Amino acid sequence: MQIIKSVSSMQKTALSLKKKGRSISFVPTMGYLHEGHLRLVDIAREYGDIVVVSIFVNPTQFGPKEDLSRYPRDIKGDLSKLRKRGTDIVFMPDSDSIYPSEYQTYIEVTEISKPLCGRFRPGHFRGVATVVAKLFNIVMPDTAVFGKKDYQQYLLIRKMTEDLNMPVRIIGAETVREEDGLAMSSRNSYLSKEERGISARFADSLYIASGLYRKGKFSSPSMITRFVRDYLKKFRGIRVQYVDILNASNLKPVSDFSQDMVLAAAVFVGKTRLIDNRLLKARCQ
Amino acid sequence: MQIIKSVSSMQKTALSLKKKGRSISFVPTMGYLHEGHLRLVDIAREYGDIVVVSIFVNPTQFGPKEDLSRYPRDIKGDLSKLRKRGTDIVFMPDSDSIYPSEYQTYIEVTEISKPLCGRFRPGHFRGVATVVAKLFNIVMPDTAVFGKKDYQQYLLIRKMTEDLNMPVRIIGAETVREEDGLAMSSRNSYLSKEERGISARFADSLYIASGLYRKGKFSSPSMITRFVRDYLKKFRGIRVQYVDILNASNLKPVSDFSQDMVLAAAVFVGKTRLIDNRLLKARCQ
Numbered sequence: 176m177q178i179i180k181s182v183s184s185m186q187k188t189a190l191s192l193k194k195k196g197r198s199i200s201f202v203p204t205m206g207y208l209h210e211g212h213l214r215l216v217d218i219a220r221e222y223g224d225i226v227v228v229s230i231f232v233n234p235t236q237f238g239p240k241e242d243l244s245r246y247p248r249d250i251k252g253d254l255s256k257l258r259k260r261g262t263d264i265v266f267m268p269d270s271d272s273i274y275p276s277e278y279q280t281y282i283e284v285t286e287i288s289k290p291l292c293g294r295f296r297p298g299h300f301r302g303v304a305t306v307v308a309k310l311f312n313i314v315m316p317d318t319a320v321f322g323k324k325d326y327q328q329y330l331l332i333r334k335m336t337e338d339l340n341m342p343v344r345i346i347g348a349e350t351v352r353e354e355d356g357l358a359m360s361s362r363n364s365y366l367s368k369e370e371r372g373i374s375a376r377f378a379d380s381l382y383i384a385s386g387l388y389r390k391g392k393f394s395s396p397s398m399i400t401r402f403v404r405d406y407l408k409k410f411r412g413i414r415v416q417y418v419d420i421l422n423a424s425n426l427k428p429v430s431d432f433s434q435d436m437v438l439a440a441a442v443f444v445g446k447t448r449l450i451d452n453r454l455l456k457a458r459c460q
Numbered sequence: 461m462q463i464i465k466s467v468s469s470m471q472k473t474a475l476s477l478k479k480k481g482r483s484i485s486f487v488p489t490m491g492y493l494h495e496g497h498l499r500l501v502d503i504a505r506e507y508g509d510i511v512v513v514s515i516f517v518n519p520t521q522f523g524p525k526e527d528l529s530r531y532p533r534d535i536k537g538d539l540s541k542l543r544k545r546g547t548d549i550v551f552m553p554d555s556d557s558i559y560p561s562e563y564q565t566y567i568e569v570t571e572i573s574k575p576l577c578g579r580f581r582p583g584h585f586r587g588v589a590t591v592v593a594k595l596f597n598i599v600m601p602d603t604a605v606f607g608k609k610d611y612q613q614y615l616l617i618r619k620m621t622e623d624l625n626m627p628v629r630i631i632g633a634e635t636v637r638e639e640d641g642l643a644m645s646s647r648n649s650y651l652s653k654e655e656r657g658i659s660a661r662f663a664d665s666l667y668i669a670s671g672l673y674r675k676g677k678f679s680s681p682s683m684i685t686r687f688v689r690d691y692l693k694k695f696r697g698i699r700v701q702y703v704d705i706l707n708a709s710n711l712k713p714v715s716d717f718s719q720d721m722v723l724a725a726a727v728f729v730g731k732t733r734l735i736d737n738r739l740l741k742a743r744c745q
Contacts, residue, residue, distance in 0.1 A: 182625060186625065186627060190627070193478070194481070196479070277571075277710065278623055279569055279570045279571045279572065279619065279623060280567065280568070280569050280570075280589075280619065280620050280623035280624055281567070281568050281570065282565065282566070282567050282568075282624075283565070283566050283567075283568065284564055284565045285564045285565075285566065286562070286564045287564065304565075305624075308624055309623075309624055309625050312624055312625040312626050312627060313625045315627075334564065334565065335565050338563055338564060338565035338594075339565055339567075339590075339593055339594055339597055340467060340471065340594050340597040340598045341597050342471060342475070342597060342600070425562065
């Protein structure tokens with residue numbers, strides 16, 4: 176496994192792989208890797224000859240009051256996991272080489288970034304789109320794999336890639352969950368034992384709602400979000416930030432069940448912010 | 461000379477050229493080509509095996525009250541000129557394929573786009589950055605050539621390319637002028653005969669100012685811009701939009717002559733907006 180820290184050597188390595196006709200599959204991460212990330216690595220291997228994983232905690236996607244400084248890190252553990260999983264190249268740039276002084280170029284995906292997390296994390300998706308575009312230009316992947324736990328991010332990257340004609344195929348991977356249903360996330364490490372227990376109820380709320388939807392128990396999208404809110408009210412340790420149900424492709428509002436939908440929510444458990452979502456298939460009215 | 465209209469065939473052609481190890485030089489234009497453009501084609505040939513010229517009147521860089529609909533076009537003439545000049549590929553996409561419905565991704569270069577034309581053409585540079593990034597992803601050039609007549613645009617593209625780690629070398633080409641000094645521009649075709657006559661005075665104003673600067677006749681940057689304004693006041697047909705003198709690399713304000721500078725101006729002659737600039741070398745204080 177090759178570890179590359181400099182932007183220019185990563186770019187040179189990518190160019191020389193391309194010239195040899197090798198395809199590159201890419202998994203961008205912020206490190207502190209869990210099984211969800213490693214599943215992305217497995218998928219990446221199916222799509223390309225060379226698997227590149229980046230580890231970069233991207234400052235431009237954190238708000239001023241968010242958890243950039245305390246975001247969990249474990250480079251040694253990450254490298255060991257990636258090595259075992261058969262990663263070819265780990266790209267670990269430092270922040271100054273990604274954002275040198277006088278840095279000033281940003282990418283906005285104006286519509287998809289507005290609802291859901293976009294309402295509560297101004298600038299977050301601008302930071303995500305910008306760093307992913309940069310990483311694409313540095314790593315030059317044919318394919319890149321993103322987890323659908325961050326569903327809005329996945330759609331945003333897909334839209335940016337399409338809109339800017341980037342020659343990269345975007346693959347979305349299913350959310351990997353703990354045994355009790357909680358979606359895996361590096362931020363789960365913030366949770367105390369008690370908080371960790373109650374967090375599974377958050378996953379339950381969306382899972383149960385999607386099951387009831389499939390059984391035809393709801394007659395409108397707003398009934399579903401009301402169900403989730405009411406369900407979560409029972410747990411004093413959980414504070415809802417948003418629960419919403421939107422078109423699964425463009426995140427526009429839905430008023431009936433005629434389109435595929437995403438049921439997405441963000442909650443706080445203590446100081447820890449968790450997000451999760453479930454896809455709901457369109458059904459005949 | 462190959463003419464390509466579809467985005468996907470241009471991208472496929474570019475990929476297959478790359479695979480054969482051929483380098484691509486690119487000149488993006490809005491058509492209605494003059495000798496200034498053709499000089500860019502000559503320069504492009506020096507840098508790459510294959511010269512690609514795009515012709516696309518980009519709607520997102522025009523303001524709502526600007527001249528998009530009456531922007532001059534002459535595809536037949538353009539193709540004939542490009543053929544004679546030894547262009548390999550002309551890429552002529554239509555507007556719907558570049559900006560399909562639900563298009564929503566834009567690139568901002570926040571600082572360089574603020575002064576000069578940025579003050580008077582809100583959104584213009586966002587449109588320029590966005591379309592150039594798209595064209596780069598479609599044409600996949602190793603080198604791209606831009607005229608320094610649009611000096612702010614040239615710096616903006618250079619900065620975007622650097623900030624987003626695009627693997628493209630940006631070359632700036634000297635402004636090509638008519639015999640009386642007027643910078644060549646497709647928009648010169650808007651000028652009546654009388655307006656065309658007086659337009660040369662605009663070019664004179666910057667040329668004379670730069671000459672006096674070299675001779676040490678000015679003691680501060682503001683003296684230079686005042687000289688240009690006073691000079692242009694004598695011509696009733698010319699209305700100044702801005703005259704400014706800024707750092708030649710980052711367009712920040714300058715208060716003395718210790719850095720390389722650009723003296724840049726925009727004027728209206730009748731309804732036609734003209735821009736021009738001269739570079740002034742730093743000198744010891």
